[in-house]
Amino acid sequence: MKMNIHIVAGVLAGGLLLNPLVSTSSFGQTTDSTAAEQPFVNQPQGGAEKFLLAGEVSTLWQSNQIHGLPSTNSFGADPLGLMLMPLVKITDRLFLDVQVAVTANPAPGGGASASLNEAIIYYKLVSGVNVFAGNFQPRWGLYEGILDDFTNRYCSTPVGMGIGAATESGVGIQGGLQTGYSKLSYQLYIANGPQLIVDSTGAQNGQLNYGNYTDNNKSKAIGGSLGFLPFSNSNLEIGVSGQYTPKTGDAGTAFENISSTSYAVHLNYYHVFNPLMVRLQGQYEYTQTQGFDLYTNSSDTALLVPKFTNQLSGWYGGITFRLSGSESMFLSNLELGGRLSNLTMPKDALWGGNPINQTTICLTYWFTWKTPLNIAYDIYTQSGSPTQTALTVRGMWFF
Amino acid sequence: MKNRIGIKTTLIAITIAIASTLTINGCKVPEGIASKSGAQLWGENCNRCHNAPDPHTFSDDQWDAAVEHMHQKAILTDVETKKIVEFLKSAN
Numbered sequence: 001m002k003m004n005i006h007i008v009a010g011v012l013a014g015g016l017l018l019n020p021l022v023s024t025s026s027f028g029q030t031t032d033s034t035a036a037e038q039p040f041v042n043q044p045q046g047g048a049e050k051f052l053l054a055g056e057v058s059t060l061w062q063s064n065q066i067h068g069l070p071s072t073n074s075f076g077a078d079p080l081g082l083m084l085m086p087l088v089k090i091t092d093r094l095f096l097d098v099q100v101a102v103t104a105n106p107a108p109g110g111g112a113s114a115s116l117n118e119a120i121i122y123y124k125l126v127s128g129v130n131v132f133a134g135n136f137q138p139r140w141g142l143y144e145g146i147l148d149d150f151t152n153r154y155c156s157t158p159v160g161m162g163i164g165a166a167t168e169s170g171v172g173i174q175g176g177l178q179t180g181y182s183k184l185s186y187q188l189y190i191a192n193g194p195q196l197i198v199d200s201t202g203a204q205n206g207q208l209n210y211g212n213y214t215d216n217n218k219s220k221a222i223g224g225s226l227g228f229l230p231f232s233n234s235n236l237e238i239g240v241s242g243q244y245t246p247k248t249g250d251a252g253t254a255f256e257n258i259s260s261t262s263y264a265v266h267l268n269y270y271h272v273f274n275p276l277m278v279r280l281q282g283q284y285e286y287t288q289t290q291g292f293d294l295y296t297n298s299s300d301t302a303l304l305v306p307k308f309t310n311q312l313s314g315w316y317g318g319i320t321f322r323l324s325g326s327e328s329m330f331l332s333n334l335e336l337g338g339r340l341s342n343l344t345m346p347k348d349a350l351w352g353g354n355p356i357n358q359t360t361i362c363l364t365y366w367f368t369w370k371t372p373l374n375i376a377y378d379i380y381t382q383s384g385s386p387t388q389t390a391l392t393v394r395g396m397w398f399f
Numbered sequence: 400m401k402n403r404i405g406i407k408t409t410l411i412a413i414t415i416a417i418a419s420t421l422t423i424n425g426c427k428v429p430e431g432i433a434s435k436s437g438a439q440l441w442g443e444n445c446n447r448c449h450n451a452p453d454p455h456t457f458s459d460d461q462w463d464a465a466v467e468h469m470h471q472k473a474i475l476t477d478v479e480t481k482k483i484v485e486f487l488k489s490a491n
Contacts, residue, residue, distance in 0.1 A: 050463035087464040095467050120471075127477045139474070151448045176476040178428050185474035227474065232432060234443045270447060369450035 050089035053399075056149060057082050060394035067386040081396075083117075083149075093124040117167065128175040132189075135213070139174070139187045139225045140165045140241050141264035141283040143316070153279070153320050155376035155394050158341035159358040160314025163285045164262035165223055165243040166210035168192065183234065185227035193221025193245035196289065198255055203350050206289060206310045208248065208260060217256055219247035237268045248289065262287040275325025275332075282317035308348040316341035318360075335364040354383040370398035437486025440479050448473065454490030462487045 058081035063073035082102040089095050099117040104110070120134040137144060143152070143161045170191025177184045192215040194208035223243030230236060242263040249255030264285035271278055288311040318339030326332040339360040345352035362376040373395050380388040445451035457465055466484040469475060475483070 050460040050467075052457065052461040052464035052468075054465065054468070085468075087468045089464045089467045095464075095471065097468055097471060122471050124477075130471065132471070174471070174474055176474040176479070178432060178476050178478065180427070181429055181432060183476065187474070234447055237447065268447065366450065369453055370456075 048091070052087045054085040054087055055083050056396060056398045058149065058394060058396040060392055062393075063391045065389045067388070069386075095122040095124075096120070097122065125173075128177045129173060130175055131171070131173050133171040135167060135169050135211075136172070136189075137167050138165045138172075138189060138191075138223055138241070138243070139185075139227075140243075141225075141239070141285055142237075142266035142268050142281055143283050149396065150370075150398060153335060153337050153364055154318055154339045154360045154362045155364075155374035155392050156358075156360055156362075156378050156390070158314075158316035158318075158339065158360075159356050159380065160316050160341040160343045161283065161285070163287045163312045163314050163343075164264055165221075165241070166194075168210070168221070168223075169213050170220070181232040183229040185229075185239075186225070188222075188224040190220045190222050193219070193243070194248055194260055195250075196248040196255055196258055196260075198249070198253075205351075206308070206346070206349055207351060208287070208289065217247045217249070217251040219245065221245035221260075235270050237266075239266050240264070241266075258289060258291045260287065260289045272324060275323050277322045277324040279320045279322075280318075282315070284313070284315040286313045287311065308346040308352065310346055310349070312343070312345055314341070314343045316358075333366045335366065337362045337364070354385070356380060356382045372396055435482070437482035437484075437489075441483045441486050444473065444475060444479060444483065445469075452487070454487045457487075459488045459491055 060076040060081070061073065062076060063071055065071040084100045084102065086098045086100075087096070097118065097120045099119075100114050101117050102112055102114050104112050116135060118134070118136055120132050120136045122130050122132045124130050141161075141164075143158065144166070168189070168191035170189050172187060172189025172191075174187035175185070177186075192212045194210050195212055195216045197204045197207045197209055199205060221243055222245075223241070225239060225241035227237050227239035230238075240263065243261075245260040247256050247258070248260050249258050262285070264283060266283040267281065269280045288309075290310075316339060318337055320335050320337035322335040323331045337360075339358075339362070341358040341360070342355055343358075344355045347353060357380070359379045359381075360376060362374055364375075365373045367373065374392070376390075376392045376394070378390045378392070380390075441454075442451055452465075462484055466480055466487065470477075470480040
């Protein structure tokens, strides 16, 4: 494992060092004669940087009902719903991609706080090979890894998602390749990886923390994904993603060598059967933390955590319909979606329980290509618990 | 040991999948693919995940940054990225 990581790191470092020599393009200045001979030069010049401040603003109203209890409604836990994405194309090879979420503090007079979702620097080595480093969301199936709100046509989050690789700090390599009529996309990375939670109460024992800027041991996670688009019009993508972390526990503790394995498979298909556009999406993901069986709070036997197999799985599948070819502008801007999702947790963990099922129906009206208004109805069922429903109205504006 | 076997198996499977695809399709880009216009690639690739953007949305420099973002996020090929950004700029 260590050797594999060293090989990957060596290849990345070697590529970065050698590339300026073989491509004649570098961050440094070149002589005028070199520049004249090489029209494809990426040295920074005055006003050469390309900048865009993208992002999204959203607001929502939600009514929640637990069977047998009075309903409640609110204007969302985060009424601000602001996300900023400064994008800087520094040269033809160098690109900076940042994503900052601004969250309102629900307490009266609480103001707002900002958190860094992503900060990635990309460098194009050669065609189809890009090196990246920073704080990034790995390409993890279909739902995670790209701008979720922008691609989620069901308003709410599928209950079965969020298992497996999340935000990581590390380095990687990725690219897209045309292979005849089909296409491939790939990503490989090494990162700090998830950290095992072992708390004194046992309430979260066995869960994994992601988004770690500092590592809790010397071991690194290795992950990757492969997307395959078999048709020449790119309307079908099937893909696999995986991540392996040999050590998730704190260094020097009994839990250090507990490993974690996650994978995901996904499908994304769209087609226009004029005038009807159909979009079909689905994803399955799975995570297992090996060697985590029994942890107790030694001072309180009442908090004894029962033995459990620490694995989670989730899936979702959805389909949307839009009369995109209709002559009626109103009808062509309407999109109707239905989605099913499931989350299966360790039944005996304090944070686990019976599987949760979610059924979602969502109607979206697109005021413009980037301004949707969603009305969604979610039903959550779990054996042994009352059925919960949520009616959500959400407006969004991407800029 | 078990985990090492798992990683090796995964890496071998990925390698075989890539090699098989390359072998089946060949590395040469067919004329039907190479001749695709930026407008066609814009429609095909953007609509796969979200509505295709209105070409009048951004300035030339902003399109450079926006399409490079999608180049990396959606992992488009370099040729697709170049053609799409040229098409979007042509609307300005």
